[in-house]
Amino acid sequence: MERSNAVPTARRHPRRRPEHLAEDLLDAAAIEFASHGYDGASTRRIADRAGAHQPQINYHFRSKEHLWRATVSRLFEMMALQLRRQVDEGSSVGAFSDAIRRFLRFSSVHPELNRIINLEATSPSSRLDWLVATHLDPLHRMVGSAWAALRASGEGADLTADEVWELLTSYGALHFANAPMLSRLQTSADGDPAAEAHADSVLRLLFPARMPGPR
Amino acid sequence: MERSNAVPTARRHPRRRPEHLAEDLLDAAAIEFASHGYDGASTRRIADRAGAHQPQINYHFRSKEHLWRATVSRLFEMMALQLRRQVDEGSSVGAFSDAIRRFLRFSSVHPELNRIINLEATSPSSRLDWLVATHLDPLHRMVGSAWAALRASGEGADLTADEVWELLTSYGALHFANAPMLSRLQTSADGDPAAEAHADSVLRLLFPARMPGPR
DNA sequence: GTCTATACCGAGATAGAC
DNA sequence: GTCTATCTCGGTATAGAC
Known part of the structure; x- marks a missing residue:
């Protein structure tokens, strides 16, 4: 294992009396x-990392697997909070674009969720099954029907709902999840500054007619 | 660890006398x-998995880390072989599109390379440094200059070279690397059949004027 | 070059004092 | 709820017979 930089070195003996140890453990996880x-x-x-033993x-969560699920569910809840105004509500381009911007903003602040999803995406496992059934499939359906409504009203690029899904998750969110690599290839990729610019890039692909603006 | 399906269960005692054990180990790795x-x-x-001990x-490669590098380098060589006609050669749209199709075809047959790259992309490590310096940066430069040439001659969508790079790797290749997840969300995503269709999708984004074709 | 045996370490989980 | 001690297992790597 490569353990490059030592964790913030939680002080050893005196652990501390945390109000919300469970939360801290989930953050660290x-x-x-x-x-x-x-x-x-x-x-x-x-x-x-959480300053715990x-x-x-195993006390607060049953096992490593349970900890993983709790971690993922918490990240999805945080995302839902940030999205609040749901994707399927308004079928207008504005509402859809706004949801995408919120999604990408969240992805830039919490790239962990997309990273975890991508780590699981490449090989079958019980975790992947759970992830899809519990969290991804509902989202995928929402995005699908929202896009279908837009297309039905003549808006949006000539893309299928699945193509849009992949554009949002792979091209859109991975820009932030893969920032450590992209920043080594490009001038700058991580951090908040580029978030809105990348959202523009995504929206330009989805709505070329509306956002033909030069860079 | 979750070890769902047992490996092809290499016969125990009698190992075998492989012509190219090193190659088999790299495939398995x-x-x-x-x-x-x-x-x-x-x-x-x-x-x-390779039917070895x-x-x-440690005998054929020095360590796990050396094995990993050898594995990655071998996959890049296989890709270069499949690309043969280099990206930077012709600056015509046809040559560029052809290279993309070859790249995506390779990615669909050998999704391992993009999977490995993506696994490393999310957090800094000595492996990521090596990966970028040795393999990714040269490729990134080639794609960048090829796209610049196309744009200079008035071809291609209004995208930066970095956006094109991300479209190719994230949206393009990840379609195959993440097939286990996508196939659970969509009707079908893995296998060769969809490869050309996905290449069409990518090219439609890069050259909207040329390939406006309906689906 | 191939195999067995094993050293050494760190993993996840549990028992039980406090 | 928190901590120490410890169990068992699987990880990488090495020594040495063949």
């Missing part, structure tokens, strides 16, 4: 799972 | 690294 994948992440490091994880 | 990430992959399973890996 998100980072570790996103960086090393499920198999590669270790509950020891997660506990360390490793057995606390 | 590609699959395991792509499925579980560097940390999650185990040299035992890789050896098992675990210590053989």
Whole structure:
């Protein structure tokens, strides 16, 4: 294992009396799972990062797998919070675009969710089954019907709903999830500044007629 | 660790006398690294999958890290072989499109490369540094100058070279790398059949004027 | 070059004192 | 709820017979 930079080195003996240890553990778990994948992440490091002991994880969550699910569900809840105004509500281009901007803004602030999803996306597992059934499929349906409504009213580029889904998740959100790599290839890719610019890029692909603007 | 389906169960005692054990180990390593990430992959399973013993890996390659680099380099060589006619050669739309089709065809047959790249893309590591410096940066430059030439001659959509790079790798290649997830969301995503259709989708985004064709 | 045996470490999980 | 101690397992790597 490569453990380049030591975790914030939680002080050893005196652990501390956290109001919300469970929350802290979930925060730490998100980072570790996103960086090393499920198999590669270790509950020891997660506990360390949260300033807790490793057995606390088994106490507060039942197992590593339960911790993973709780972590993912929490990230989805945070995203839903940031989206509030749902995608399927207004079928207007404005509402749809607004939802996309919120989604991408969230993805730039919390790239962990898309990272975790992408780590699981490449090989079948019970985690992937759960992820799709519990979280992704409902979202996919919402986006699909919203796009269908737009297309029916003559708006939007000539793309299928599945193509739009992939554009949003792969091209759109991965821009932030893969920032460590992209920043090594390009001038700058991570951080908030580029978030709105990338959203513009996505929207230009989806609505070329509306946003032909030069760069 | 979740080890859902047992590896082809290499016969135990009688190992075999392989012509190219190293090649077999690299094939097996590609699959395991792509499925579980560097940390999650185990040299035992890789050896098992190749019908070899675990210590053989340390004999033929120096370490797990060396095995990983050899695996990645081999996949890039296979891709270069499939691309043969280089991207930067002709600056015509036809040559560029042809290269993209070859790239995506390779990605659909060997999704392991894009999977491995994506696994490393999300967090800094010495492996990511090596990957970018050795393999990705040269490719990125080639694509960049090829696209610049096209744009200079008035061809192609209003996209920056970096946007094109992300469209090709994230939207384009990930379609195949993430097939296990996408196939659970959509009607069908993996396998060769959809490869050309997805290439059409990518090219339609890059050259809307030329390929406005309905679906 | 191939195999067995094994060293050594870190993983997840549990028991039980506090 | 928190902590220490510890169990068991699987990880990478090495030594050495063949």
